Amino acid sequence: MTDVIIKRALLSVSDKSGLIELGQSLAARGVELVSTGGTAKALRDAGLDVKDVSDLTGFPEMMDGRVKTLHPMVHGGLLAVRDNPEHFAAMEQHAIGAIDLVVVNLYPFEATVMRGAERPEIIENIDIGGPSMVRSAAKNHAFVTIVTDPADYGTLTEELEASGGATSMDFRKKMAAKAFGATAAYDSMISQWFAFADQGQMFPDMLAVNGKAPVELRYGENPHQKAALYTPVGPAAKGIAQAEQLQGKELSYNNYNDADAALELCAEFAGGDPAVVVVKHANPCGVAQRGSLLEAWEEALACDSVSAFGGIVAVNVPLDGPTAEAICKIFTEVVIAPEVSDEARAAFAKKKNLRLLVTGDLPDPRRGGLSVKPITGGLLVQSRDNGAISEADLKVVTERQPTEQELQDCLFAWTVARHVKSNAIVYAKDGATAGIGAGQMNRRDSSRIAAMKAAEAAEKYEWDESRAVGSAVASDAFFPFADGLLAAAEAGATAIIQPGGSMRDDEVIAAANEAGLAMVFTGMRHFRH
Numbered sequence: 001m002t003d004v005i006i007k008r009a010l011l012s013v014s015d016k017s018g019l020i021e022l023g024q025s026l027a028a029r030g031v032e033l034v035s036t037g038g039t040a041k042a043l044r045d046a047g048l049d050v051k052d053v054s055d056l057t058g059f060p061e062m063m064d065g066r067v068k069t070l071h072p073m074v075h076g077g078l079l080a081v082r083d084n085p086e087h088f089a090a091m092e093q094h095a096i097g098a099i100d101l102v103v104v105n106l107y108p109f110e111a112t113v114m115r116g117a118e119r120p121e122i123i124e125n126i127d128i129g130g131p132s133m134v135r136s137a138a139k140n141h142a143f144v145t146i147v148t149d150p151a152d153y154g155t156l157t158e159e160l161e162a163s164g165g166a167t168s169m170d171f172r173k174k175m176a177a178k179a180f181g182a183t184a185a186y187d188s189m190i191s192q193w194f195a196f197a198d199q200g201q202m203f204p205d206m207l208a209v210n211g212k213a214p215v216e217l218r219y220g221e222n223p224h225q226k227a228a229l230y231t232p233v234g235p236a237a238k239g240i241a242q243a244e245q246l247q248g249k250e251l252s253y254n255n256y257n258d259a260d261a262a263l264e265l266c267a268e269f270a271g272g273d274p275a276v277v278v279v280k281h282a283n284p285c286g287v288a289q290r291g292s293l294l295e296a297w298e299e300a301l302a303c304d305s306v307s308a309f310g311g312i313v314a315v316n317v318p319l320d321g322p323t324a325e326a327i328c329k330i331f332t333e334v335v336i337a338p339e340v341s342d343e344a345r346a347a348f349a350k351k352k353n354l355r356l357l358v359t360g361d362l363p364d365p366r367r368g369g370l371s372v373k374p375i376t377g378g379l380l381v382q383s384r385d386n387g388a389i390s391e392a393d394l395k396v397v398t399e400r401q402p403t404e405q406e407l408q409d410c411l412f413a414w415t416v417a418r419h420v421k422s423n424a425i426v427y428a429k430d431g432a433t434a435g436i437g438a439g440q441m442n443r444r445d446s447s448r449i450a451a452m453k454a455a456e457a458a459e460k461y462e463w464d465e466s467r468a469v470g471s472a473v474a475s476d477a478f479f480p481f482a483d484g485l486l487a488a489a490e491a492g493a494t495a496i497i498q499p500g501g502s503m504r505d506d507e508v509i510a511a512a513n514e515a516g517l518a519m520v521f522t523g524m525r526h527f528r529h
Helices: 019-028 037-045 053-057 072-079 085-094 109-114 119-124 129-139 150-162 169-198 253-269 293-303 321-327 342-349 404-417 443-461 483-491 505-514
Strands: 008-013 032-035 101-105 145-147 212-217 227-231 244-247 275-280 283-289 311-315 332-337 355-358 370-375 378-383 425-429 432-437 472-475 495-498 518-521
Touching (some): 008 019, 008 037, 008 129, 019 032, 019 037, 072 085, 101 129, 129 145, 129 169, 150 169, 253 275, 253 283, 253 311, 253 332, 253 404, 283 404, 293 321, 293 432, 321 332, 321 342, 404 425, 404 432, 404 518, 425 483, 432 443, 443 483
Parallel strands (some): 008 032, 101 145, 332 355, 495 518
Antiparallel strands (some): 212 227, 425 432
16 A cells, blocks of 8 residues: 545644644645544634534534544544455445544643642543544554644645645654554553552552653764663653753763763752862762852862863853853863853853753752663663752761861762762862762772872862862762771871761771771762662
8 A cells, every 4th residue: 555645634632733724734635624622613713614523423522522532433434444345345334434634632641740730630631532543543554644743744734745635655654653652652651640649659560661752863872873862751850851052063972961960960059159060971070169150160170170171061050251261261062051141152152062051940959750771681770869968967986076167078078979970989178079089899999099180180280289188088888998998098088978887887987086087977878880
């Protein structure tokens, strides 16, 4: 089967955008229009001749519109295999007319949930007849054209114009695939609502994962890999995927991954003093919080200016001109801010390849949700790491009590460490990172790498001493041996923050006491693999 002439179309849409123009185009080609409820009214109000579905079925719409299209006169016209003699005979016997085009989009379940409707209204916005028609038409795409997205109305019109009022098999196959995707995503969204919101199940028996509106990326992590960005169907936190890009090249897979890491850490400082986060390969390489954004940028950059080259920068407050000018002095892939001033836009405009993203409100770092990671033969699913601690949660385990400044540095270092790949060690002093060690196979090496970076920064900027001296050190997990802690002490750290819980805690505490360190336990680990 190749081209199919469109003689009769059934239109039933919740989203009325583009409906009138499509109806007028079809009517101008002599296509008979059949419709339901509000769709029929909108078409008639535009002066179009429309037949009600009830005229086909012989039954009125009933039960508050729950039953209107679920009828053999509709689904027979959709599912009949036109070149099958038995199907043709059944159509003749029961006076079932063929339906060649179905234009359907579904009840606004997502929008109903998003505006906080009560349960009965949410249930009423679970579409039944719509998905049934979509699936019937899509299954029988050899003879029926299905369109579910108003964005495809123009393509449909062009298809009809190019082929004298017919659709090609290629077009129908493409629309059928999109239609099954639409109903799958719709059912997935309903399934998620029932499981998570209605029943309070974190891990339902069947996990439905969905996404929509793919943006095909140039490639994945490497040029030989293909990649695309999908956004969730249903309620979801706004983040890097929803940010507005003001300028620059298309974002790559790695750009999105790194920018997400930068935004997630920057969100920890929402509502606080100006903060700057610099990320490279999804790991922070410099973080600082100061009285001005420019000062914060200078301090964050100083932590590891080598790694910052080609990195991602995120800020927690509107980006101003002087800070933008300073950022432009080094090669930066992406800059992310809740807002961007006109002066900052003008500064970045000189760097045409730099991607500039505006997020609006920063995401809530304490939000719930699931994290999904594919593995061979399955999916690993866990709740988001949204755990947090405050000063009141800290337990001092050493003979020496930390000073108030050491406590603040401990909390700052801990905030950063929970966003660093394990094994993670972060030195921090006066609201800025001094050195970061990430992703090592043992904690001692992470400590040494972080100390080395602090020493390199001191040499580059000709400081009197490394900023690791007098710093606080955060470890994302417990020190299994005293060696990692001693490496931090050798670098000049005076305070330690770590989860505790090792079999050798007593040994580690004794080493801290001997070195004159203050150490606090959080009781909470933050592995990030």
